[in-house]
Amino acid sequence: MQSQPNASSSQDWKSELRLPPADTRYKTEDVTATKGNEFEDYFLKRELLMGIFEKGFEKPSPIQEESIPIALTGSDILARAKNGTGKTAAFCIPVLEKIDQVNNVIQAVILVPTRELALQTSHVCKELGKHMNIQIMVTTGxxxxxxxxxxxxxxxxxLVGTPGRILDLAKRGICKLKDCAMLAMDEADKLLTPDFQPTVEQLIHFMPADRQILMFSATYPATVKEFKDRYLRNPYIVNLMDELTLKGLQINQSIIFCNSVNRVELLAKKITEIGYSCFYIHAKMPQNHRNRVFHDFRNGECRNLVCNDLFTRGIDIQAVNVVINFDFPKNSDTYLHRVGRSGRFGHLGLAVNLITYEDRFNLYRIEQELGTEIKQIPTVIDQKIYCR
Structure with missing residues (x-):
């Protein structure tokens, strides 16, 4: 049985790591408006606390404060929070805490819609659990x-992966899920689209009847109620989506969105022709090419990336603080996920939309659905707000 750390020993770890003081000047309330909890308050295993502090997490963000203690009780959770507010750690921490390293069976599955997000999520789990001897596997199509x-x-x-591959392995009898007590679903709105939902539901039937389900996303489609009623048991509801707009600051890296593969390539070519450097990525590129572009952009080898909506979900690059919708999105879910690529983990970010006359109806509808106003760019930018 794991011994529980006391508060003083946890403080010693933090001082030994010599973590810099958190700079909250450029953060939004999504991560600063906390209840004042500490990670030690959740009585986590010592090894997990070490991984948390070594990763640079000092205090739980609001979504983590709301979710972690509830998840540790075994309750199902339906959580809605903006991208970049710490959702990944909100479910990874309780998943890691509840795994018994001595029992060599699959005890938890994290489902995500894309290979890129699977790799990123498993990386977070490995960093948080670096002292725990937990065996983590990624599997995707x-x-x-x-x-x-x-x-x-x-x-x-x-097991971290996409639904189709995990279901394939389960049907073959290779991936045994009879002891899998936890299922976490990231970008759950995407996992509940017609492309994924039947696969997700089949996968759940391979798990124990008393499994725990944690669902996280920034938006939820209408189908979530039916799914919730069928598979979640009296879930705890978390909704931190009151504020939907994002403020901005000077450009570190930018992502420019187009609505089609063809326009991604044409725009990237034009940007290069006029003398600016950029990468581009889209769904029709070979996977190894996409991996290379994503890796190089993440490492700062180029400041601008042109892409389609392949890149909107869960991709965490903290240097990205400007998103440009070269083509305005057609619905509010896409808009929200695009602008969520800027201002990661509460840092200020700027979203710029290029609007044509034909976009006016989509613009009005998205404003109504999100309950926000997409304002015209001012003639004079307030340096105090946008250029800190």
Whole structure:
């Protein structure tokens, strides 16, 4: 049985790590308006607390404060919060806490809609659990099925992946989920679209009847109520989506969105022709090419990235603080996920929309659905707000 740390020993770890003081000057209330909780208040395993502090987390964000203690009780959760507010750690921390490293079976599954998000989420889990000896496996479509089968013959405690590949492995009897007590769904709105929902529901039937489900997203479609009523047991509801607009600051890196693959390539070509550097990425590119572009952009080798909506969900690059909608999105969910790429984890971000006459109806509808006003760019930018 794991010994529980006391508050003083946890403080010692933090001082040993010599973490810099948190700079909250450029953060929004999504991460600063907390209740004042500490990670030590949740009585987490010592090894997990070490990983949390070493990753640079000092105090829980509001979504973490709302979710972590409830998840640790075993309750189902339906959580809605903006991108960049710490949603990933809000479910990764309780998942890691509840895994028994001695029991070599799959005890938790984290479902995500894309390969990129699966890799990123597993990386977060590995960093947080670096002292815990938890075996984490990533599995997604478009990779070697044989390699996955061989890996599953070794101990796996936590499985992170896309629904189709995990279901395939479960149907083959290779991925055994009878002991999987937790299912976390990130970008749950995408996982509940017609492309994914039937697969997700089949996958749930391979798990125990008393499994715990944690659902996180920035938006939820109408289908979520039916899914919630069918699979969640008296879920705890978290809604931190009162403020939907994002403020901005000077450009570090920018993401420019287009509505089609063809326009992504044309715009990237034009940007390059007029003398600016940019990368581009879209859904029709080979996976290894997409991985390389994403890796290089994340490492700061280029300041501008042109893409389609492949890139909107859950991709966490903290240097991105400006999003430009070169093509205005057609619905509010897409708009919200696009602008959520800027201002990660509460830092200020700027979203710029280029509007044509034909976009006026979509603009009005999105404003109404989100309960916000997309304002015209002012003639004179207030340096105190946008350029700190």
């Amino acid at each position: 478009g990779t070697s099925l044989k390699d996955d089968i061989m890996r599953l013959h070794q101990p796996v405690h936590l």
